[in-house]
C-alpha cells in the first residue's frame with residue numbers, strides 16, 4: 123500500500139515517504155511507516171490471505187507499494203514443541219541467508235531500489251551483513267558492510283561471495299556503526315554523496331516493516347489468537363519492535379482484539395543492556411512510567427554495555443538504538459527481560475537439536491533458556507501458549523559453537539583437576 127507518511131516515534135512529526143529518510147532530524151527518533159489502515163479495514167481481510175505465496179510479501183497491503191526484491195523470505199514454520207505442550211518454536215533459521223535478518227533487508231533493499239539508490243552501507247554483528255549483501259546482489263546495488271573481525275566465518279564468507287565490500291573492524295558493532303556514520307558524513311561534507319545510504323538497524327524505516335511480518339505470521343499461524351507470551355532474543359530489538367507494530371496494525375484492521383502477548387527479551391549475560399535497564403527501572407522507587415506519551419517518549423533508555431562478550435554474535439550489541447521502544451514494549455505488554463549465560467545457551471543449542479530436531483543459532487537457543495527460567499520462576503505457566511523465536515540457523519555458527527564447546531570442555535576438565543575436590547567423574 124501507499125505509505126501515508128513516516129512518523130517519528132519520539133516527537134510524532136511526519137515526514138514524506140517519497141524520498142529516502144534516515145531518522146528524525148530533530149531528535150534522532152526512529153521513523154515508522156504509516157498507512158491509511160482505516161480505509162483498508164474491511165477491504166483487506168484475513169480470508170484474503172488464503173492461497174497467497176508463502177513469503178512475507180503475502181501481506182503486501184501493509185507493506186510499501188514497490189516491486190519486492192525477494193528471495194522467498196518469511197512464512198517460516200511455527201513448530202509445536204515436542205517437549206513442552208503449548209510452546210511453539212518459530213524457526214527463522216529457514217529464511218534465505220539463514221536468519222530473520224532476511225525480512226528486514228528484503229524490505230529495505232526493495233525501497234532502496236524503488237528510490238534509485240546505488241550504494242548501501244551498514245554495520246553488522248554478522249547476519250544482517252549477510253542478508254544485506256544477498257539482497258543488494260539480487261537488486262544490483264552496491265553493499266558496504268562493516269563487521270567485527272571476529273564475526274562467524276559464515277558471515278564473512280557470504281558477504282564476500284555476494285560481492286559486498288567488507289571492512290573488518292577491530293571492535294564491536296557499535297564501533298562499526300560509528301564508522302558507517304562518519305564515512306557518510308565525510309563524503310557529504312566533501313560535496314560528493316558517494317558514501318552510500320545508511321541502512322543501519324532502525325536508522326531507516328523499512329527494516330522494521332520487513333520484520334513486522336513476523337507478528338502477522340504469529341497471528342495467522344496460530345489461527346488469529348495471539349499467544350500469552352513471545353520470547354525474543356534481543357540485540358538491536360527490531361524483531362520485537364516490528365511485531366509490536368504489527369499487532370497494533372492488525373487491531374486497526376479488525377483482525378485481532380486489544381490483548382497482547384507478554385513480550386520477553388532475552389540477552390546474553392555477557393551483554394545485557396536492556397535487561398539491566400529493565401531491572402534498574404523496575405527497582406527504582408517511584409519510577410516514572412516509561413510510556414508517558416503515545417509516542418514512547420525517551421524517558422527510559424539503556425546504558426552502553428562495557429566489554430560485551432558472548433558467542434551469540436547477534437546479541438553482542440552494547441546499546442540498541444531503539445532501546446526506548448523496546449523498554450516501552452516490555453512495560454506495556456507486562457513482559458520482562460532475562461539473561462542467559464554462554465554455558466546455558468550452548469546446552470540449549472544441544473538440547474533443542476537433540477529433542478526438537480532444531481539446530482538453532484545461539485541467539486535462538488537463548489529463548490529456550492529464558493523459557494526454562496521463567497517457567498521455573500512461575501512467570502510463565504505450563505498452560506500459557508508461548509512462542510519462542512529461533513532467530514537463525516546454527517549452520518552459520520559452526521566455528522563459534524565448536525570453539526565454545528572446546529572452552530566448556532576445557533573448563534570442566536580444569537575443574538576436575540582441582541585436587542579431586544570436585545568429583546567423582
Ligand SMILES: [Zn+2]
Pocket residue numbers: 130131132133134135146147148149150151
Ligand atoms: Zn522526532
